Amino acid sequence: MxxxxxxxxxxxxxxxxxxxxxxxxxxxxxxxxxxxxxxxxxxxxxxxxxxxxxxxxxxxxxxxxxxxxxxxxxxxxxxxxxxxxxxxxxxxxxxxxxxxxxxxxxxxxxxxxxxxxxLPAVSAEDCLFADLGVDPALDGCASYDATGFLARPRPVDTTAALVLWQVAAVLEPHAVAAGSHGGNLDVLAARLLELYSPQHEVVLYEASPFPAAPALVERLPLAALPEARPTPQATLYLPPAGTGAAA
Ligand SMILES: C[S@@+](CC[C@H](N)C(=O)[O-])C[C@H]1O[C@@H](n2cnc3c(N)ncnc32)[C@H](O)[C@@H]1O
Missing domain, CATH: 3.40.1010.10 (Tetrapyrrole methylase, N-terminal domain)
Structure with missing residues (x-):
């Protein structure tokens, strides 16, 4: 060869x-x-x-x-x-x-x-830190694939920030067609509601691929997550819960 x-x-x-x-x-x-x-x-x-x-x-x-x-x-x-x-x-x-x-x-x-x-490069999380004004050093920050987060339950420190990737395709085993995303958010929301209050603000975030355009930032209470329709590229951000109960 x-x-x-x-x-x-x-x-x-x-x-x-x-x-x-x-x-x-x-x-x-x-x-x-x-x-x-x-x-x-x-x-x-x-x-x-x-x-x-x-x-x-x-x-x-x-x-x-x-x-x-x-x-x-x-x-x-x-x-x-x-x-x-x-x-x-x-x-x-x-x-x-x-x-x-x-x-x-x-x-x-x-x-x-x-x-x-x-070689290293700029990730979506790097853009999130910049666009949402988050410094992961302040409270700490955990990052998971949304499906992996559900598949392998583990202790979650709610006093740290939480970033969940691939949230629109959560629990989808296959590549999905454009427009058919977000169907299992109720399952994800149910797990998060064991950890955070229904009023806890969550952010559906999509960094803009266009240099002159702003990011898409949708802030909603956790209880409203099942009704959300995230874009295929959205990442879910949960700010620290202040005094959090680890579960
Ligand atoms: C297969 S991963 C690829 C991540 C990519 N390698 C990176 O460094 O950002 C796809 C996931 O990255 C996140 N992602 C990709 N593009 C994004 C964007 N423009 N804004 C926010 N999150 C994005 C979403 O969570 C999406 O489901």
């Missing part, structure tokens, strides 16, 4: 303005750029970064299990690496934050004897 190279980069959340110079250099040095993007309007920019840029978005299909999609992405990235190419794989946000195929591609490439590395 030829020896190839893989660099995994993140493109940040805001289209066109959060790619670090270090990551840009990695894109330029690659033979091919493969990318997974959240915002279709960002495709044009990503495609313009490299003469050989290819989207892997078609690997996400409604009804296909997440595991199958992730495996297909890893193999699509590794195929040209195994042929000896220098591949740059770009994921939106930070490539190592709530992204399994990026870590798996790096691990598998290394295990097979290729050079592989991941």
């Amino acid at each position: 030829a020896r190839g190279a893989l660099t995994v980069v993140g493109t940040g959340i805001r289209i066109g303005v959060q790619l670090t110079p270090e990551s840009r250099a990695a894109v330029d040095a690659a033979d091919e750029l493969l990318y997974v993007n959240a915002e279709p309007l960002g495709d044009h920019w990503l495609a313009s970064l490299h003469p050989r840029a290819r989207s892997l978005a078609s690997l996400y299909r409604p009804g296909v299990s997440r595991e199958q999609v992730y495996e297909a992405i890893v193999e699509a990235i590794l195929e040209p690496v195994r042929a000896g190419a220098r591949i740059c794989a770009a994921f939106y946000g930070h490539p190592g934050v709530f992204v399994r195929p990026s870590h798996e591609a790096v691990a598998r490439a290394r295990a097979e004897g290729h050079d592989a590395r991941m």
Whole structure:
């Protein structure tokens, strides 16, 4: 097998303005750029970064299990690496934050004897801290995948902030079609109501992908969460509950 190279980069959340110079250099040095993007309007920019840029978005299909999609992405990235190419794989946000195929591609490439590395980038949580004015150092901050938070019950320190990712797809085992998100929020709300009061403010947050546009910030009492219709990219933020009861 030829020896190839893989660099995994993140493109940040805001289209066109959060790619670090270090990551840009990695894109330029690659033979091919493969990318997974959240915002279709960002495709044009990503495609313009490299003469050989290819989207892997078609690997996400409604009804296909997440595991199958992730495996297909890893193999699509590794195929040209195994042929000896220098591949740059770009994921939106930070490539190592709530992204399994990026870590798996790096691990598998290394295990097979290729050079592989991941570069840091701007994640949705970084944007949340900036847009909502949250300093995680003040009270602490726990971050979970919303489905994982329900699947593995554990002590929750309600005096710290809580960030729940992939909230619109909570308890959805498959890739879901656009517009069909948010169906299991009642289950998530029931668990959170064991920990917080019904009046506790929660925030559905979506950082804007557009440099000039503000973030979407929907503040609501926890009791109203089951009726909310979060956007597919929303993250749920719960501020600290002051004097919290750990459960
Ligand atoms: C598969 S993870 C990818 C995270 C990404 N790698 C990052 O660093 O932000 C997708 C989840 O990230 C969060 N997310 C992605 N884009 C976001 C945005 N624009 N605003 C808020 N949260 C976002 C949501 O919780 C979403 O369900």
